Amino acid sequence: MTVIDLRSDVLTRPTTGMLNAMTSAPLGDEQLREDPTVLALEEELVELFGQEAAVFVPSATMANQLALLCQVGRGQEILGEQGSHMFRYEAGGPAFLAGAVVTGLPGAAGVFTAAQVRETAQTGDSEHRPRTALALVEDTHNVSGARVWPLPALDEIYDACAGLGIAVHIDGARIFNAAVARDAPVAAATSRAATVAVCFTKGLGCPAGAALVGRAGTLAPARRLRQMLGGSLRQAGVLAGAARYALEHHVRRLADDHANARELAARLAGAGLPVDPAATETNFVFMDVSASGLARDDARERLAREGVLWSNAHHPGTLRAVTHLDVTASDVRTAADRTVKALRPP
Numbered sequence: 001m002t003v004i005d006l007r008s009d010v011l012t013r014p015t016t017g018m019l020n021a022m023t024s025a026p027l028g029d030e031q032l033r034e035d036p037t038v039l040a041l042e043e044e045l046v047e048l049f050g051q052e053a054a055v056f057v058p059s060a061t062m063a064n065q066l067a068l069l070c071q072v073g074r075g076q077e078i079l080g081e082q083g084s085h086m087f088r089y090e091a092g093g094p095a096f097l098a099g100a101v102v103t104g105l106p107g108a109a110g111v112f113t114a115a116q117v118r119e120t121a122q123t124g125d126s127e128h129r130p131r132t133a134l135a136l137v138e139d140t141h142n143v144s145g146a147r148v149w150p151l152p153a154l155d156e157i158y159d160a161c162a163g164l165g166i167a168v169h170i171d172g173a174r175i176f177n178a179a180v181a182r183d184a185p186v187a188a189a190t191s192r193a194a195t196v197a198v199c200f201t202k203g204l205g206c207p208a209g210a211a212l213v214g215r216a217g218t219l220a221p222a223r224r225l226r227q228m229l230g231g232s233l234r235q236a237g238v239l240a241g242a243a244r245y246a247l248e249h250h251v252r253r254l255a256d257d258h259a260n261a262r263e264l265a266a267r268l269a270g271a272g273l274p275v276d277p278a279a280t281e282t283n284f285v286f287m288d289v290s291a292s293g294l295a296r297d298d299a300r301e302r303l304a305r306e307g308v309l310w311s312n313a314h315h316p317g318t319l320r321a322v323t324h325l326d327v328t329a330s331d332v333r334t335a336a337d338r339t340v341k342a343l344r345p346p
């Protein structure tokens with residue numbers, strides 16, 4: 001039995017085409033700005049994101065933390081949805097590295113409103129309140145189920161923040177999933193941001209690599225800060241070559257991952273399992289096994305014994321399946337059958 005691994009989209013291995021792109025990429029020393037593949041990738045990203053500058057980094061976590069170090073002073077505040085990856089899964093980096101106060105706003109499917117920003121932001125000269133420096137938007141929003149920000153809601157955030165003098169950072173680890181789901185260019189969501197983090201190891205299928213893209217002025221200290229964090233690389237074109245390959249070959253196909261996830265959700269819901277197909281906007285499927293009275297770890301083990309791997313979602317009692325490059329439409333049908341079989345009451 002071939003195990004179908006739906007734990008995460010980071011599990012993909014580089015394809016032969018990608019490996020060839022990596023081994024044939026022209027290389028140089030990136031710290032000296034002499035790696036032509038990194039330079040070409042950064043230029044492509046600037047263009048795609050409607051921005052001014054880009055910095056290649058090893059991971060999106062580093063891109064996010066670099067964004068804070070570039071624009072949030074010690075004791076200043078970041079406003080973002082309360083389940084944001086930067087707040088919950090980056091090991092306390094915002095407090096440890098930038099010295100930031102994080103304020104979590106309750107969102108709906110990862111989306112908060114301009115009204116919430118206006119009500120919460122502290123922009124005056126208070127002797128008591130931390131000054132709000134940054135609004136954080138996560139698109140797609142991971143813990144709510146890889147949900148997509150609607151562009152009008154995002155534009156309202158940009159308008160509100162421009163009025164308040166607050167910068168906007170997009171944690172766009174999966175921004176290409178969002179763009180494909182919206183059927184709109186990436187730049188439609190990112191051109192007004194001060195900074196955007198993007199990850200190449202999720203749906204794009206690279207073994208490592210990410211970037212921080214944004215305003216040239218905001219990113220002026222980024223390379224020095226990257227050096228401080230230990231994120232400056234040498235012949236990084238090996239990785240940038242994979243990213244360039246992914247931009248060319250793995251973006252449009254994200255629509256297949258989304259279709260596969262919708263198919264999985266529909267089949268499970270159709271079989272009476274606690275899945276809400278309307279919540280699958282991109283490549284995640286959530287299943288609230290607590291609703292069936294089953295302990296989550298027991299359910300996960302039963303599924304693994306049937307040859308389908310789910311992971312724990314952020315929400316208690318909920319399991320997560322993620323479609324990706326290494327999961328075919330036929331795998332998804334098999335995974336649905338195995339899931340139904342594993343969770344059928346004895």
Ligand SMILES: *Cc1c(COP(=O)(O)O)cnc(C)c1O
Pocket residue numbers: 058059060061062064085086138140141142171173174199201209210
């Ligand atoms: C995965 C993820 C990150 C971190 O990406 P890495 O490249 O693994 O460090 C940041 N934000 C979100 C929303 C993510 O899903």
